Amino acid sequence: MKITIGATVTEAGSSVRNKTGGWRNMRPVTDLAKCKRCGICIIVCPDAVISMKTREEGPKTDYDYCKGCGICANECPFKAIEMQQEER
């Protein structure tokens, strides 16, 4: 590793390389039958790991970076997201 002046990271977006999903104890699992596609989970996620390409597909969580904070489950108006114990 290069020890730069002032511990500067000289390129943008380098944190993508560091997959932080391993910190997670609880995994949010979305029940697409209950989900109404309101998108609130996408807005409230502090790590911006939830995305929705099409209505049919519904919201998708990127488990490579999701830390399992549970804000999405707490905020979902339709109780469509359940926090499940992560098992490794």
Place this chain on the structure above:
Amino acid sequence: MAMKMVLRGNMATAYAAKLARVEVIPAYPITPSTLFPEKISEFVANGELKCQFIKCESEHSAMSACIGASATGARVATATSSQGLALMHEVVFIAAGLRLPIVMAIGNRALSAPINIWCDHQDTIAERDSGWLQFYAEKNQETLDLMLMAFKICEDHRVLLPGMVGMDAFVLTHTMECVDIPEQEEVDRFLPPYKPVYKLDVNNPMTFGAFSSPDNYMEFRYAVHMAMESAVKVIDEVFEEFEKKFGRNYQRVVPFMVEDAEVILVTIGSMTGTAREAVRLLRSKGKKVGLLKITTLRPFPKDLLKKYLKDAKVVVVLERNISLGFGGAVYPEIAAVFANAARRPKIYDFIIGLGGRDIVVEDIVKVYEIAMDALKAKKAEMVEWIGVRKDEIEVIK
């Protein structure tokens, strides 16, 4: 033609910031440094200095703003003192770790409690290990010159560390002295604009001071330490260039009558003038005594201290600080210079002039006498307090 002005030390450092064309000055006023932001705001209001002057809500905020501004590649200065510097403490370390060449003028003042606004070196001594270069002025001319040189030294790519210029509270900050103000063109030639290695730029995003794991933290700390070590050479180069351009001589350690001296006094700051008078007086009585003034405490001038002190019989360290539970903070460092030497002088420590108590020639003569007694193998304490009225201190048994 350079101009001469009668200035307080604070004003002299404000003139230095103006001459250095400082671009951002975040500040929070505190006695005895208030005159610095006061004069800067006057310069800015009069259009004499094109600079972003940020009035902050605390010293912690002021130093944080300094860090942000310096990271954009701007030349940054501020001033503080005592409790203000103590409140900055957390961010003072960050400025050094981020390698930002911020220059800060300090009115050296005692720390509370009890509250005391007068001269004492405790505030900057408490920041000794922060990674900031430390310069100490003896008179107002030195506050201006050291401040100007500090920018050049700190911004050198071999260094890239922040620096503080200490001046004794009231003795320098508020006392009028004749100060030579260099011409702007001369200063511009001496001090070109700051060229950062990395800077905050929306068009070229970077992360500053990123997370570091146990696997690489030591390397970052070693890099800062090495920058401090290379500052020694840079300081000597800049002092030499300054003398060539402006005719005033600076040295990391300044000797006075040390050649044949058996006893050498070591001083920092304004007490040096008093000590010099005492040395002249003692010399007139045939005493072999000399004086060393430390200008740069960080990087520690171990090479020069060894050179000047090695043949002395007794070294006397005079300190306006106290590491409670031990003694003065500079004494163990000077002792460490000789720790592995086959031949070494006796080294004694004197705590003197805390909280602005006057240091007079008679005090220095008394210190010399105690040192001479020690030389004659009479018992002496390793650390002595000068002028303390021990009988007044309440003791609960």
